[in-house]
Amino acid sequence: MLSKRIRIIVGFVGTAMLLTFVLGLAHSISTGFAGFWGGLPFWVIAVTVLSMAVYDFWDECVRKEE
Secondary structure, three states, X not given: OOOHHHHHHXXXXXXXXXXXXXXXXXXXXXXXOXXXXXXXXXXXXXXXXXXXXXXXXXXXXXXXXX
């Protein structure tokens, strides 16, 4: 079993990589051919999924006691 500190570090790195990838993808869709209004549905989905990922990180790594 990993210690709490290691879980927080690994969870943060993984969540940060996911956030970077999805936000970069959303940015490239919105500034490319689709434009802002074409990329807006993807932004809504991306923000929803990323908020769930951040909540899961907080719930599993920060709030959970050993």
